[in-house]
Amino acid sequence: MTEKDFIPQPYSAAVEQGEVSWQSPSNIALVKYWGKLENQIPANPSISFTLNNCRTTTSLKFQKKKDLATDFDFELFFEGEKKDSFRPKIQKFLERVEPYLPFLKDYRFVIETSNSFPHSSGIASSASGMSALALCFMSLEKQLDPEMREEYFIRKSSFLARLGSGSACRSIEGELVVWGLHNSIYESSDLYGVPFRDEVHENFRNYRDTILLVDKGEKVVSSTVGHDLMNDHPYAETRFRQAHDHLDELQKIFRSGDLEEFIKIVESEALTLHAMMMTSQPYFLLMKPNTLAIINRVFKFREETGLHLCFTLDAGANVHLLYPDNEKEETLEFIKAELLQYCQGGQYIEDHVGKGAKQVKLA
Ligand code: PMV
Numbered sequence: 001m002t003e004k005d006f007i008p009q010p011y012s013a014a015v016e017q018g019e020v021s022w023q024s025p026s027n028i029a030l031v032k033y034w035g036k037l038e039n040q041i042p043a044n045p046s047i048s049f050t051l052n053n054c055r056t057t058t059s060l061k062f063q064k065k066k067d068l069a070t071d072f073d074f075e076l077f078f079e080g081e082k083k084d085s086f087r088p089k090i091q092k093f094l095e096r097v098e099p100y101l102p103f104l105k106d107y108r109f110v111i112e113t114s115n116s117f118p119h120s121s122g123i124a125s126s127a128s129g130m131s132a133l134a135l136c137f138m139s140l141e142k143q144l145d146p147e148m149r150e151e152y153f154i155r156k157s158s159f160l161a162r163l164g165s166g167s168a169c170r171s172i173e174g175e176l177v178v179w180g181l182h183n184s185i186y187e188s189s190d191l192y193g194v195p196f197r198d199e200v201h202e203n204f205r206n207y208r209d210t211i212l213l214v215d216k217g218e219k220v221v222s223s224t225v226g227h228d229l230m231n232d233h234p235y236a237e238t239r240f241r242q243a244h245d246h247l248d249e250l251q252k253i254f255r256s257g258d259l260e261e262f263i264k265i266v267e268s269e270a271l272t273l274h275a276m277m278m279t280s281q282p283y284f285l286l287m288k289p290n291t292l293a294i295i296n297r298v299f300k301f302r303e304e305t306g307l308h309l310c311f312t313l314d315a316g317a318n319v320h321l322l323y324p325d326n327e328k329e330e331t332l333e334f335i336k337a338e339l340l341q342y343c344q345g346g347q348y349i350e351d352h353v354g355k356g357a358k359q360v361k362l363a
Contacts, residue, residue: 035230045180052354060136069105130164201257
């Protein structure tokens with residue numbers, strides 16, 4: 001599919017007003033997206049586990065305007081309160097998606113959104129937030145075009161979410177989602193995320209992700225600035241090639257269930273992401289002393305127990321601890337006893353792999 005396939009034909013139905021609501025999860029990348037071309041076209045393919053508990057719920061009320069549409073008309077509430085500081089981000093999103101949703105200026109919207117995870121936890125809410133919003137707009141488009149096929153609905157939701165925040169396109173479906181063109185992954189595309197449909201060993205079923213909140217502050221580097229650092233980065237080409245190779249290797253690992261090899265790729269990806277930030281110009285150091293303390297404790301735990309706990313990182317100091325479901329008792333006991341001391345206020349989130357976004361039935 002190309003961008004043009006997402007420009008709709010004239011709609012067959014008229015819709016005056018209504019409300020829709022979606023719940024969309026966050027995701028955690030195993031092979032990281034870092035570096036992009038215009039409009040969130042990724043510089044390399046990535047793959048993520050869709051999460052289950054870290055979610056954004058968004059509802060969209062819409063009312064057809066009487067007057068001729070001139071501009072976007074929307075109000076924004078976050079956790080029950082009017083949130084004007086989010087307006088520029090949403091305005092930009094609406095501008096970007098308008099060619100694909102030509103009805104946007106015809107309605108007045110009220111957007112209400114809330115997160116299941118603590119606000120300002122340092123957990124990126126853009127993936128869950130942008131995917132939930134994209135799905136709400138697609139539900140309205142489906143009312144305008146009742147014949148719309150399910151597959152198109154899902155693809156276009158992911159496509160629109162990508163225009164809001166790249167990684168958001170991996171939050172529509174579960175359990176493993178690939179985004180970015182890759183030679184050996186069927187139907188992979190730079191435009192939207194697709195579920196990884198190859199064989200996946202049962203070792204990866206219900207994989208756990210315990211998120212340690214090391215630093216709940218604002219992001220030191222915004223995603224936009226971060227991705228831009230890969231332009232003219234001295235190691236960019238090697239890094240992009242490595243991401244392709246890592247995906248090839250992961251494909252084999254998902255089939256074989258080899259957890260030792262899985263750990264090697266996942267941890268290397270996390271450290272490479274941070275290495276890219278440390279070696280860009282300007283350079284950034286996003287790990288905190290507690291991030292490193294946790295990583296060293298994870299290495300030691302693995303050495304002592306032979307269990308398969310590993311870490312990954314986003315563009316920040318928080319640590320995602322990944323481990324198989326059948327090792328969860330011992331691993332969680334260790335995390336609670338030994339690692340919570342490194343978290344701000346002892347805060348952590350227990351999550352696991354999930355199946356993707358859900359429409360919320362309105363009462
Ligand atoms: O979706 P963005 O633009 O916020 O970028 C996210 C980048 C990482 O979280 C660091 C990696 C990834 O693939 O999710």
